[in-house]
């Protein structure tokens with residue numbers, strides 16, 4: 001049209017959030033490790049064996065034609081299996097039709113839950129050291145993560161600190177038990193304390209229980225949903241990436257009151273449509289067929305890997321905080337003097353890789369700016385031969 005003014009928008013460019021995005025230290029160290037042929041204890045890839053019933057059932061599902069979209073909340077068989085195992089292990093009675101949603105990993109679960117429950121500007125408490133994806137996911141939705149410090153080393157929870165962090169904008173508390181990176185397993189007393197606060201301030205509890213089967217010694221996994229009166233306000237997120245060593249399959253789930261689950265399912269559908277169909281069958285077979293012996297064996301196997309790495313870290317002059325659960329060890333570099341070069345944890349992680357060929361992640365990735373700089377995180381969910389090689393290399397540091 002002659003003379004009509006062309007309306008211009010904001011033009012080409014990134015969103016306000018995008019320039020603040022930094023590559024995760026975990027991925028960065030994985031790339032560095034691959035470049036130099038190192039043993040990668042940086043990423044929680046979990047490259048132990050996939051149970052054969054799980055792998056075989058997934059392969060059979062492909063052959064049998066289970067290759068198309070499933071219902072957005074997952075195949076009935078998998079939802080039933082998840083509900084049954086939750087009752088068997090946690091004593092929670094769950095309706096597989098209305099209270100279980102199969103998701104694209106626990107990561108997809110957290111994303112869909114946050115979209116369904118929070119608005120921009122809402123505040124959500126999480127415990128420091130924290131899992132970076134929780135923080136990043138909330139920020140990506142303009143939700144404000146508020147870190148509440150755990151006692152350094154003992155990882156004890158101070159309920160007064162939780163109370164002090166609550167404002168009128170607080171909507172939820174994120175619990176990760178057993179936790180990444182500290183391996184903290186929340187005790188019943190701690191969860192009861194949190195439950196009281198959640199009820200008093202009318203908050204949700206979001207609980208990421210992806211490491212539920214990785215608990216050692218006397219520690220016992222308890223879901224916050226199992227605390228009396230907490231079912232309605234607790235959203236359980238978990239999955240099979242770690243339990244069945246299938247991080248690439250992307251099978252997770254949410255258990256929540258039907259009041260919330262519809263909206264959570266809506267967002268999960270928008271983001272992922274459904275979880276991969278044949279892998280839903282594989283995981284369902286695993287849950288149905290593997291019993292207590294499997295889970296007890298998994299914990300024992302990882303407990304012995306933990307011992308192996310703790311010993312090597314000590315011999316290397318690093319000071320490990322021995323975890324009660326999950327499969328990471330935070331270790332202090334403070335006693336090493338100038339054996340490792342660098343001013344901060346990221347530089348020291350690179351110096352360790354250069355000197356030993358073992359990749360770890362800078363502890364600072366799990367804390368607010370300026371903290372965790374004397375820590376490195378090591379993952380021990382590795383095949384024994386790789387872990388042994390990593391331990392041999394670490395011992396050469398001294």
Ligand code: PLP
Nearest residue numbers: 044105106107131180239241252
């Ligand atoms: N939640 C925590 C605490 C994790 O440490 C991880 C992986 O490292 C995940 C979730 C990812 O789980 P998924 O593979 O099911 O997305």
